[in-house]
Amino acid sequence: MTRPIIEVDNVSKRYRLGQFNARTLREEAERLFRRRRSNGKAGGSPGDHESEFWALKEVSFSVQQGEVIGIIGRNGAGKSTLLKILSRVTEPTSGLIRIRGRVASLLEVGTGFHPELTGRENIYLNGAILGMNRAEIKSKFDEIVAFAEVEKFLDTPVKRYSSGMYVRLAFAVAAHLEPDILIVDEVLAVGDAEFQKKCLGKMRAVASGLGRTVVFVSHNLQAVSTLCERVFLLEQGKLANAGPADDVLRSYITGLQPGVEDFRVTTPLLRWRGLQNRRSLDDLRCDQDLMLELGFETGQESISNLHVDIELVDERDRTALHCKSKFVREPMSIPSNTNFAVRYLLHSPHLAPGPYRLTVYAAAGTKELCWVEQIDACRVSAASPFFPDDVLQDVKGTTVPGFSVDLVPSTSSEYVEVS
Amino acid sequence: MSNLPADYELVIRPSRGWLHLNLRDLWRYRDLLFLLVHRDFVAKYKQTILGPAWFILQPLLTTLVFTVIFGKIAKIPTDGLPPVLFYLAGLLGWSYFAQTFQSTSGTLVANADLFGKVYFPRLVVPLSAVISNLLAFALQLVTFLCFWTYFKFFSTAGVSFGFSGAIVWFPLVVLQIAGLSLGVGLCLSALTAKYRDFTYLSGFIIQIWMYATPVIYPLSQIPEGWRWVAVLNPMTMPVETIKYMLLGQGVVGPFYLALSVAMTVVFLLCGVLVFNKIEKTFIDTV
Numbered sequence: 001m002t003r004p005i006i007e008v009d010n011v012s013k014r015y016r017l018g019q020f021n022a023r024t025l026r027e028e029a030e031r032l033f034r035r036r037r038s039n040g041k042a043g044g045s046p047g048d049h050e051s052e053f054w055a056l057k058e059v060s061f062s063v064q065q066g067e068v069i070g071i072i073g074r075n076g077a078g079k080s081t082l083l084k085i086l087s088r089v090t091e092p093t094s095g096l097i098r099i100r101g102r103v104a105s106l107l108e109v110g111t112g113f114h115p116e117l118t119g120r121e122n123i124y125l126n127g128a129i130l131g132m133n134r135a136e137i138k139s140k141f142d143e144i145v146a147f148a149e150v151e152k153f154l155d156t157p158v159k160r161y162s163s164g165m166y167v168r169l170a171f172a173v174a175a176h177l178e179p180d181i182l183i184v185d186e187v188l189a190v191g192d193a194e195f196q197k198k199c200l201g202k203m204r205a206v207a208s209g210l211g212r213t214v215v216f217v218s219h220n221l222q223a224v225s226t227l228c229e230r231v232f233l234l235e236q237g238k239l240a241n242a243g244p245a246d247d248v249l250r251s252y253i254t255g256l257q258p259g260v261e262d263f264r265v266t267t268p269l270l271r272w273r274g275l276q277n278r279r280s281l282d283d284l285r286c287d288q289d290l291m292l293e294l295g296f297e298t299g300q301e302s303i304s305n306l307h308v309d310i311e312l313v314d315e316r317d318r319t320a321l322h323c324k325s326k327f328v329r330e331p332m333s334i335p336s337n338t339n340f341a342v343r344y345l346l347h348s349p350h351l352a353p354g355p356y357r358l359t360v361y362a363a364a365g366t367k368e369l370c371w372v373e374q375i376d377a378c379r380v381s382a383a384s385p386f387f388p389d390d391v392l393q394d395v396k397g398t399t400v401p402g403f404s405v406d407l408v409p410s411t412s413s414e415y416v417e418v419s
Numbered sequence: 420m421s422n423l424p425a426d427y428e429l430v431i432r433p434s435r436g437w438l439h440l441n442l443r444d445l446w447r448y449r450d451l452l453f454l455l456v457h458r459d460f461v462a463k464y465k466q467t468i469l470g471p472a473w474f475i476l477q478p479l480l481t482t483l484v485f486t487v488i489f490g491k492i493a494k495i496p497t498d499g500l501p502p503v504l505f506y507l508a509g510l511l512g513w514s515y516f517a518q519t520f521q522s523t524s525g526t527l528v529a530n531a532d533l534f535g536k537v538y539f540p541r542l543v544v545p546l547s548a549v550i551s552n553l554l555a556f557a558l559q560l561v562t563f564l565c566f567w568t569y570f571k572f573f574s575t576a577g578v579s580f581g582f583s584g585a586i587v588w589f590p591l592v593v594l595q596i597a598g599l600s601l602g603v604g605l606c607l608s609a610l611t612a613k614y615r616d617f618t619y620l621s622g623f624i625i626q627i628w629m630y631a632t633p634v635i636y637p638l639s640q641i642p643e644g645w646r647w648v649a650v651l652n653p654m655t656m657p658v659e660t661i662k663y664m665l666l667g668q669g670v671v672g673p674f675y676l677a678l679s680v681a682m683t684v685v686f687l688l689c690g691v692l693v694f695n696k697i698e699k700t701f702i703d704t705v
Contacts, residue, residue, distance in 0.1 A: 015703060084702070088431060088538035091699050097431040103538075111536045114458055116465040125458055128451035129537060157465075 003100065004062035005181060005213050006086070011095030013056040013081050013237075055081040056092070057237040065101075065180075068207045068214045070228030070245060072221065072252060077234040079217045080185065086215065087183050101180025101213070104130050106171075115159035119150055119169060122158050126173045140176045147202075148172035175202045181213045182206060203227060225249055225268045253368055270306075270362055270369035271297040276341055281378035286353065286392065286400055287385035290346040290378065294360055296370070297339050303364050304333040308342045311359040312351070312377065320351055320398035331364075350402065352395040353382040434699055440691070445540045455547035459522075460554055474558045478514055482506045489635045498637040498668040501576045505662070507563050509634035512592070512661045515556040516600045516654055517625050522548035523604025524621050527612040527694075527701055534702055541698040542691070545605060549597050556593070567665065580666040589664055596657050599683045605690030609697040613704065628652070633659050638670040650675045653682035 056078045063069050071079050084090045086097065087105040112129040113122050123144055127137040145151055148168040150161075158166060184203065200223060207214045207227075218224050224231060224245065231248040233241035241248050246268060253267055273295035275281075284290065294308060309324040323344065325332075334340055358377035362370040384390040385402070392400060464473050482503060489495045490502040497505035523545040527534070530544055571577045607624075611617040632654045633640075641649050649655050656671070656679035663669030 084535075085431065089535055090702050091433050092431065093433060095432070099429040099431065100427060102427075103429070105537050112533050114462055116462040117458060121457070121461070125454045128448070128454045129533070129539060131448075131539065132450075133447075134450045134454075 002065065005065040005100050006063040006215075007098040008059060008061050008086075009096045009098075011056055011059050011082075011085065011092045011097060012054060013078075013085060013090075014093040015053045015055055054237050056085075058095070059234075059237070059239050061232060061239060061242060063213060063215070065213055066207070066211045067230060068216065068228045070224040070231040071215065071217045071234060072219075072224060072231060072249070073234035073240075076236075078237040079234055081237075082234070083183055083185050083215070083217055099181065102131065103181045103183060104174070104177040104179035105183040106174045106185065111170075113158055113166070113170065116157055118157055119154045119161070122169070123173055126170065127177075130174060130177055131179070132177060140178075144169075144172045144176050147175065171199055175199070175206070178206075178210065179212070181215065184214065184216045184218075200227065221249055221253075221267070222271060253371070267369050268299045269301060269364075270299065270303060272360065272370050272372045273297050273339065275358070275375060275377060278376070284351075284378055284380045285383050285385055286350055286380050287348045287402065290344075290349050290351070292344040292346075292358065292377065294342045294344065295339070296334075296342070296362070298334050298336050300336055302334060302336045303369070305331040305365045306334060306369075307331050307363060309361045310344055311361075312349075313357045313359065314352070314398050315354050315356075318398055320356065321346070321349060348402075350399045351380045352398055352400050353380050353392050355379045440695060441540065445542055445546075448539050448543050451539060452543050452547050452550070455544065456551045456554075459547060459551035471558075474555045475562045478507065478510050478559050479562065481510055481514075485510075485635055495636050496640065498639060498662075498666075500580055500666055500668055501570050501574070504563075504566060504570055504580070504666060505637075506635065507566055508662045508665050509658055511556070511559055511563055511665075512596055512658045513629060513632060513634045513654070514559070515552055515593075516596050516657075517629070518555065519549050519552045519597065519600035520604045520607075520625060521621065522552070523601060524607035524611060525618075526604070526608045527697070528608075528615075528618070531702065542694070545601060545608070545694075548604075549601050553593070553597065563665070580668065583664050583667045585660075585671075586664040589661075592657050592660050592664070595680060595683050596654075598687045599653050599657070602683070602687035602690035605694040606686070609690075609693045609701075612697055612701045628654065631655075633662075637662070637668070646670065646675070647678070650678050651682065653679050653686060655679065 059078075059082065071082065073079050081090075083105070085092050086099070087103055112126050114125065117125065123141065124134065124137055127140075128134070132140075145154065148165070148171070150165055150169055153161065153165065158169070161169070182203070203214060203216070204227060206212050214227075216224065216227055228245045230243065231241075231245045232239060233248050233252055241251060249267060276293045276295040277291060281290075281292075292310065294310070307325045309322070311322045312320045314320050323346070325342070332342070356377045356379070357373075358375040359373045360370070360375065361368075361372075382391040382393070384392050385400075464470050467473060469476065485506040486502050490497065490506075526541070526545050526548075534541060571581070607617055607621055611621070629635075631649070631652050633649070638646060638649060638655065638659045656675055659669045660671055660676070663671050
């Protein structure tokens, strides 16, 4: 085995929290003064340690040339900090990293573009910022332009570009860098689906065809699982798990607790495709039936014992209803590599007016396969089911059930006296 | 991108000390330097009607204001030179300094977004400001020479001035101004990254500094015993020397020059070292 292309040895990074960041001169002077005074007494100021925060703590790993590595973890787990250190944007507090090759980071799209310059000028400028020299950019120029599909607008200032063109151009420059190590951080969150596919394809080509090393950080576990061979899981600044992509992803998903910020967790076994009848779900009247067709796709393996649960959440984050398929039917079996949909039919759920978001949860037995939150699901109109010309107003609950209100004769005897 | 030696190895670790400058990296990114110069120069007056003419118009308008206020109203003497030429010559060096200072002093904060995403030697950005302002300086020099020619050959004042033989040293004076503005700008840039107070201070600094520099008055107006104090301001000598070279009038002496150059070197060293120190982790604190 050759020497690893990236060697991370015991790297830690400390941040100071709170006011330190935006401190003004006066505050600094006050702090100095305070410190001096407290030094006179016993102990010294403990305040400095309270506000410390270790974004990374003793992280070690190594990466071989040609590997595609995924880094996952919740928000704040230290993924971005690690990337910043690897791409030399900031320094570690302690530890050592050896990198045997040229590194380039795929930027947040358009960073370093100058709006007044033309597409052509920006290609050169952006390429140079990313570490290419003029000759390299020149030799790649036509390829970049073709990939970005901006031939006609090369001499137009990029401030006149549509956002789509802007994104394409920015990615195209970065994608043609050909560094030894490519660092990619969540850039795929932008652009339309087709373009995302193109980007993923390009990254895959970079990795497999040219023997480059790719370090990919993403919340999109689907992309991580298709792209990466090995995955590192970070938890609270520490390397919690490392290994083949499928293993790490699976244990990560099982370990997820409800209420985490990540709102999309899918495994290679079952992929969420979307709400396939979303279009028909706007402007629903409150007493109408609600039909939800949940689109999925199975992976390489068939799934048996599948059950799918849903939860509808209203504007104020209150759960309006929660249904489990096992309440009403046997588990389902699905062959491998199949697109299928699970149809939920809720008989006049009487939801209060407003938009609803959907959480979908799928599992085979106790093994969790897919968990998607925050899906834009439906919108219930304010049209009243009771009087056609009226609207429902100021509804406090999450449902407005069918109900009646009548005047009845007094029976006096049934009152419970309040003494 | 594979023009690296086979045993290339980059070591990332917490830096110690102040002196690790990594000039080799700076050289590798020279193409970026020139593209940034191009960007600064081209983008500056985009979407203006007069475009690059502003490079010339700005000092001319300032000269006009100076001529009226300091020449006609305050009647500050100009060493017997035509006031327009006197102010133009003074502004030549000064505006190069002021503009470079202003663009370099904002380097870290203004580019925080970019610096937070990608590595390149940060020094490239302030250096590009030094060079792109040099182009503006050249344009102003040409303007000055036009006026010089007019006054020399088509006015009665023509006999009162002329090039001095010292003009062969002109490029060195420009170099000194470049170094000084870079040094001072870098110092301030590092300070601004930490304390935003300096964003507001830099405007005042440059205003007050101008009055401390013989731009609108000749150094000869300062009593001889006090001139060394004025020369402690490292911009005094370059501005005065430019006037002396181009117009033949001015107080220049070897002691003054040495003092000024020494101050410049001190500022430049401080600036580069402080910037280099702050640059490595400043992204954590912006």
